[in-house]
Amino acid sequence: MEPVPELACPIAPVVDLVFSRWTTPILWTLNQYGRQRFVELERRIGTITPKVLTQRLRQLERDGLVTRTYHPEVPPRVEYEISELGRSLAPIFHNLAEWSKRNLTQVDEARLRYDGTN
């Protein structure tokens, strides 16, 4: 058995890309509510700070999952939209939501069982 590096797990890159902190709610919100402005995102997600929201949006833009449109008005207006590439993740999100709906109670039960037997 040869030691296999962590990259032997072929989904590690996409997990980093899509499921790192805050990126999932951002992508979900953009996918769900369509093109929206910075403050709309901020308010919908609720507890995210502007600094982190900016960081994550820049990263998502760099990765090509989100497109940013700047309107040089006063006050400035910036709109974010999920890209074609980002939208291709929608079925996966849907699968995850389905799995959640079907199996999350089993996780809760397992936890109760585990905590009960100790």
Add this chain to the structure above:
Amino acid sequence: MEPVPELACPIAPVVDLVFSRWTTPILWTLNQYGRQRFVELERRIGTITPKVLTQRLRQLERDGLVTRTYHPEVPPRVEYEISELGRSLAPIFHNLAEWSKRNLTQVDEARLRYDGTN
């Protein structure tokens, strides 16, 4: 674990469950190579430390995604196996691998484009 502002995002719980740090390679390895011992997991994943591996395995066991079998021999033997519930994630892993294979190059291209225009 953390305050739950991401309630607007219905997949946040399952993301915490399945895609938090180290859990994905662990689940993937168990799903790919079947039932195995602690050291086998350790060697296959490569860079994980025993402390963290123990922590994550405990958590996965508590969540019902992994089953642990202890054999009181000398030296002790413990086997880990993915549970039925854990195995139900396999299609999602497969989807992610497919998405990777099909779209990861587009992410790389997007990054080059982004870095090039700045």
Add this chain to the structure above:
DNA sequence: GTTAGTAGGTACCTAGAGGAAAGTGACTAC
């Protein structure tokens, strides 16, 4: 008697992610 192997446990420590709060610039409405 000391080394190796197993499956961890424990104590300590550090890097870095992320939160809080205030600032910015250009303009408008009151």
Add this chain to the structure above:
DNA sequence: GTAGTCACTTTCCTCTAGGTACCTACTAAC
């Protein structure tokens, strides 16, 4: 002339996940 809006930026600070290193009991084998 002051307050408010927007989309951030900057500075400072905290917290904790994860890494390092060492320890445990038990036995066989050398």
